[in-house]
Amino acid sequence: MTPARPVTVADAVAALEAAYPPALAQDWDAVGLTVGDPAAPVRRVLIAVDPLPEVVEEAISDEADLLVTHHPLLLRGVHAVATTAPKGSAIHRLIRGGVALFTAHTNADAADPGVSDALADALGVTVERPLAPEGDGTVGVGRIGTLSTPESLRRFTERVADALPATAWGVRSAGDPEKTIRRVALSGGAGDSMLHLARAAGVDVYVTADLRHHPATDHLAEPGAPALVDVAHWASEHPWCAQAAAVLRRAAPHLEITVSTTRTDAWTVGQPSGAVNA
Template sequence: MTVRNMDVFNSMEAWAPKWLAYDWDNVGLQIGSYQTSVNKVMVTLDVLESTVDEAIANNVNLIIAHHPLLFKPLKQLDTDSPKGRVIRKLIAWDISVYAAHTNLDMANGGVNDMLCDRIGIYHRDILSVNYTEKMIKMVVFVPESHADEVREAMSEQGAGHIGDYSHCTFQSAGQGTFKPLEGTDPYIGSQDTLAFVDEVKMETIIPQYKLSSVVDAMMAAHPYEEAAYDLYPVENSGPSYGLGRIGVMDESMSLNELSDRIKKTLNISRVRVTGDLSATVKRIAVLGGSGEKYLHEAKKAGADVYITGDMTLHPAQDAQEMGLSMIDPGHYAEKVMKDDTKAYLDKEFSKDVLNVIVSQANTDPFQIV
């Protein structure tokens, strides 16, 4: 079996769809081709020259990064500049780069859930909901002979998913009528003759963003020249996605004990903390990366502590004034995505066809002295 970049990208986007990313973000393919064959992937937080050298040394074909290599448009490609050297090496060694950034932050099981898993935060909700799927009800009329084929085609494209169940439809039998007019080529019946056909009325639910692909799949599987179907907007809401998580720990502890737990579980040497270190805490908000502008959401959600990176002076003072403790483990805490992304891809692809490794390069620019 040959695996292409596109296969890996599709797998990543089944987990963290690109449409979840903010419009200012740049996710997906950064350098390379969708069609290139790949047998070794390296997962990294950042694409720096050190990680590219590591990829070259390990014969890697594809780098999957959290932070995009190409974030702002390039006005020139100076191969003597740091970024230019990186791009030159990637092209010279035919290494593709793919980024999953804010889409992986928002995805269920993404970076913020990874951090919660490490710290031990349960019964989680989204801290700041960014998107809730709109749902469409689809009703299609199909001859009994093709009901199974049409149902399968729609389900494969995402129709009929309710919670942990797939292929959810309701079917009722009936009789359809139609008269093929001049110029038609009917699958059943004859021109200018009213046809009576035993049909199935099939109803299912579809996330709006998948509607086009489901309709296309239905039309391809349906035997009729003109398939009859109806689409209805419904009040049902699909899953919600957003930044950050808020939940509770398995036991209460002091702010100081929580700080120590974070250092141990995230394998970092220090954290910055505001608040009374002896205070008891249990309800915790988490947002990986730079999340200081969401501290009001954390307070409104009833958090005792807000864990996020890149805190600056005045927002930290604001949090202190409103009685919200803060723990800043640094932006580099997002490194948890490396092991969990490898674990995900190892489940998606056999190790016989795709070898996934984790970058060992330290791309954190800060040192504690």
């Protein structure tokens, strides 16, 4: 980017797509510039996980020119963008507010570095390789790495809870609380489709989000299966926002970039459950 002219939406998109190549996105995904004029100038940027209404309002309130999110606004086909529907209303609000919207989703999941590298950094895990490598093996979803000092599953669970933003879902683990954890597999976002890869990797624990009952219990029944740490989907991907901010700062140091702290996790109340024995 040349300092002689204002940074444009196209400039910001080019920097982000160099870091998160669209070719890495899954064929069902919808990534890239969703709303906005590539020629429009950019001075302020807001980065968030979800383009939900409260984040759109935050971008407008902050006078941002560009909103960068991990999750797409229009992942599935739509037939109308009337303001009577939430997504249509968001598009109208963005356009009226002069805010462009850019998304890096599964391409950011697979990039090197990407979503899972940001999660690994937050947890103090030194990355060795992808959990599900693609192409030359340096890109792919998930990561495998190590802790500098082994610790119990109980302490590792506390580490995860301390490192990620608080949610009603919280952090929970499955396995012997005193099991020694050194080798770690992790994947930001929903990752129970890769439980078999975590087992094959010979790690001590697998950290991901949205674990379901049957895949989790079937996994734990396997001999030598790694322990599990389950976190909220939004929390597991929030560290990526700071990574994306760093990408833009390197490309255009004078941009004003803010990472949203608006909690867009779906769950709002958490309460331990209990039952009286019959």
